[in-house]
Amino acid sequence: MTDYVEAFRANLPAGITFDATLNRYFCNDKRYLNEWEVEAYLNYVKKFGFTAISAYAILGLEPPLVLDFEESYFRTDGTATDLVSASTHTRATSATYVDANGILQIAAINEPRVGHHIWNGSAWVYEGYLHESESRVQLLHTTNALVTQSKIVSAVPHTLHFTGTGTVTLSGASTAGPLVGTGTGEENRVSLTFTPTAGTLTVTPSGDVFDAQLEVGSTPSSYIPNLAASGEVTRAADAMTIPAANLPWNPLAVSIQMEGTMTYADTGTSGSGSGGSGDAVFYYWHINAGNYIESFLATNNDQDLISFAQESSGVRDVVNLFFGPTPGINVPFNIASRHGSTFINGAVDGTALTADLTPTALPYLENTDMQIGSTFNGTIKLFRMWADDLTDEGITTGTIADNAFSVSGGYFLTADGEYLIVEET
Secondary structure, three states: OHHHHHHHHHOOOOOOEEEOOOOEEEEOOEEEOOHHHHHHHHHHHHHHOOOEEEOOOEOOEOOOEEEEOOOOEEEEOOEEEOHHHHOEEEOOOOEEEEOOOOOEEEEOOOOOEEEEEEEOOOOEEEEEEEEEOOOEEEOOOOHHHOOOEEEEEOOOOEEEEEEEOOEEEEEEOOOOOOEEOOEOOHHHOEEEEEOOOOEEEEEEEEOOOEEEEEEEOOOOOOOOOOOOOOOOEEEOOOEEEEOHHHOOOOOOEEEEEEEEEEEEOOOOOOOOOOOOOOOEEEEEEEEEOOEEEEEEEEOHHHOOEEEEEEEEOOEEEEEEEEOOOOOEEEEEEEEEEEEEOOOEEEEEOOEEOOOEOOOOOOOOOOOOOEEEEEEOEEEEEEEEEEOOOOHHHHHHHHOOOOHHHHOOOEEEEOOOOOEEEEOOO
16 A cells, blocks of 8 residues: 555646645645545546536536625625625614624624524524614613613504513503513514504513613614713614626526525515515516516415516516415525516426416616515525526525535535535535
8 A cells, every 4th residue: 555655646647736735636626635536526627527616606607796794705796795885775773683692782883784693493593694684663761671661552463572581561551461571682583463552652661671772663673872861863774786797697598596594473565566665575677667676475365385486578477486484473485486588487495387488578678787685574695696597496405505515416516615526406
C-alpha cells in the first residue's frame, strides 16, 4: 500500500493535485482523503462531464433571481449581490424582531428585519426576514412593565399578548380570559384574541407582565414598545418590491418559488376574481387589474386554499390547492408556480395540482415591478425565480425540503462554496 501511495503521488493523473500540508487530494476544488476516492471522482467527471450546479437550481435550471434570507445570499441576473441592490424595502417606522438569543432587537426606519428567529419549542430557529404588511397600533402604555389602564375599543377582534409569569384580567367591554403567563422571555409569549363590545375596556395586570401589547387584529404581531405613561404607538407596514430590472422574463414561461412561515386567522376572505387580495398574498406581479401573476391564500367557505393565478387582457386562469394546516402563528409553507402562455400550475409542500392548459397568453410584465408579501404577516426564508418552465416535476421538487439534493446526478455546488457529488435520487 505504501508503494502504491508513493507511486500515485509521484505520477498524479491530470486534474488531481495533492496538498502535503493538508494531506488531502484535490480535484475541481473537491477534497479527498485517499487515492481511490479522488481517482473514482476524476473518472466519474471524465465519463459524465462536469457542470457546477448551485444549491438553488432545480432540474439543472439556475434561477437568475435568488433572495435567500436564511443564508444572507442574494442574486440578480445570475450574479451575487446584496439585498439593497436586489430589492427595495420600506417601512415608515422602526420595528422589533427576535435575535438568535431570543432578545428583542429594533430595526430602524426602512431597515428590513433580516435575522428574525422563531422559538420551535426547544431552540431559536433562524427564519430569515420578518415581514408584516399590515400596520398595527399599540393601544397600551407602560408596556415594559404593564400597569392597570382603560381603553375605548370598538366591536372588532383584538389581540392581547405578553411575556412573564403574571396574569392579565379584562373587564368592561370584555371579560375574555384571563391571560396567564408561562414564563419570561419571548419564547414564553402568550396571546388571547377576543372581540369586545364597543365601550371601555379595562386591562388589569397582576404579577410580572412584560412587553405587553393590545392591538386590533385577529393575530398577534411583533411587539411595539410604548414605554411612556400614556398614548399609543404605531408600527408602519413593511413593503418589499423587486424592481423590474431584477426580474427574470420570458414571454413564454416564468417560474417562482417561495418558502417561509405565515401568521393568519380564518377571516373568510376571498381572493377569487380580483388580483392582490386574500388573507395572504405571497407575490403579486401586476401592471393593472387585468394583467398580473399572483399567488395567495384565502379562507373563504371554511377552506384554506392556496391559489396560483394569472390574468392577461382580462382573462383570468387560476388553480387552487387545499392547504392542510389550520390557521395560526408561524404556519410553515413552501409554494411554487409555473406560468406560461399555454399553461398555469402550482405546487404546495411537495404536492402539485393538475395543470390548467386553457391560457392563451402570458400577461406582459417585463417592465413591471413585483410586490413580495403585499398582504402577508410572517417570515420569508427563500424566494427564487426563473425565466423558464420548471415543469410540474420542477415545482414539485422545489417545494420539498432540501430539494436541492434531488438533482439526477453531477457535481453539486452549495451556496457557501462547498462541493458534493450527487449520484442519483
